[in-house]
């Protein structure tokens with residue numbers, strides 16, 4: 001059975017991006033329907049699971065606009081175009097204020113534990129998933145209730161499947177509600193269904209030959225529907241080769257206490273990461289998001305280990321809000337310990353000579369200030385490289401945790417979807433993790449999912465209101 005309904009605007013996806021867009025439309029006097037595939041009252045999504053830090057390139061969101069803009073361009077090696085970098089830089093603080101005006105609270109800190117503005121209440125300091133009653137959950141509940149007061153509605157158990165196009169304009173969405181098909185007509189559509197991290201076929205196409213050997217560090221709801229719907233009507237897809245994620249204990253594949261926290265980035269950026277032969281294969285100085293991406297692209301993403309010593313375990317290992325020391329062994333993650341590197345290689349099932357040689361060359365390069373001569377070279381601009389010299393020595397088998405894909409549907413600064421020829425597709429907008437071109441690039445630059453969702457949600461709503469409903 002097919003049912004047809006009309007709204008001012010249809011939004012696909014009830015995460016931060018979709019609910020910011022729908023509420024802003026409500027403030028501007030427009031009635032939006034949010035189609036949400038989840039059927040539970042507290043349907044899972046990345047926004048509900050979020051750590052809640054609003055940041056730009058891991059910097060305080062309240063830093064000045066021009067430094068944000070430059071940080072985005074630098075982090076992504078120019079992949080993010082000037083107009084999109086300027087959009088994020090200009091509007092990121094407005095997102096914080098807009099959320100505050102909606103009654104949402106933040107905790108503020110300039111310290112290492114919370115780098116900036118974190119949705120309140122923050123997640124706990126315990127390992128494993130913790131979302132109920134936390135910042136992301138509160139944000140979604142609050143924005144849904146405000147939407148209803150503004151005349152909008154969020155319809156659960158409704159999965160957007162295709163776009164209604166008339167004379168090259170997007171005029172609605174065909175959705176699936178159980179066995180039923182619903183046609184939701186509108187003047188404009190906002191695609192806000194998240195990334196494609198939970199679609200194994202798309203992950204295989206764009207990111208990793210072995211999607212089953214990556215850990216979903218996500219709610220598992222980002223199935224790439226929006227990317228596929230937009231692609232089917234000629235939208236340009238960009239920047240799909242990388243994702244935001246972290247380096248996790250390999251045991252996170254089967255142990256839910258080991259994701260989304262604690263993660264092992266701090267150990268890896270202080271020590272080294274080796275493949276199955278005991279050799280380095282990645283510049284650890286580029287950080288955990290970069291390393292997770294490189295590991296995902298290995299022939300076997302479950303073949304690496306982080307190598308470090310007692311000083312690193314007791315130093316960087318104890319930092320972060322859910323520190324890997326002591327939680328990794330405490331919740332059942334593998335931590336191999338040996339008095340010398342040969343014995344450690346034995347515990348990893350590696351030939352010992354190669355690992356000993358790798359660590360020795362790395363230590364020599366640190367002492368000589370010659371880390372750039374290593375293969376691969378090691379940067380020190382963001383993370384200090386520490387020698388691995390203090391027994392006992394440690395190895396922690398690793399895996400790549402994938403949280404949100406960075407690429408998706410190309411947009412302009414009004415969040416309009418772009419077609420292959422670069423022109424805007426009339427009536428079609430994209431917000432949040434479904435967008436492409438706002439992060440990633442050759443350096444796999446991470447900009448920030450919450451800020452991205454808020455900024456593009458506001459931009460889409462305001463452009464729709466101006467152009468489709470002028471007073």
Ligand SMILES: Cc1cc2nc3c(=O)[nH]c(=O)nc-3n(C[C@H](O)[C@H](O)[C@H](O)COP(=O)(O)OP(=O)(O)OC[C@H]3O[C@@H](n4cnc5c(N)ncnc54)[C@H](O)[C@@H]3O)c2cc1C
Pocket residue numbers: 012013014015016017018035036037038043044045046047048049050051052053054055158159160161192193194195217218219221222223225226260403404431432433434448449450451453
């Ligand atoms: C553990 C964790 C920690 C994080 N920490 C941070 C952090 O501290 N700071 C930060 O900036 N980012 C963080 N992120 C990332 C950030 O939370 C996300 O980037 C952001 O919430 C994405 O918002 P979104 O609205 O685009 O997508 P989502 O929140 O994923 O929402 C998309 C919604 O669309 C629905 N949907 C999908 N397809 C369809 C369809 N076809 N029809 C209808 N509905 C559909 C989904 O069910 C979902 O509810 C974290 C993420 C996780 C998982």
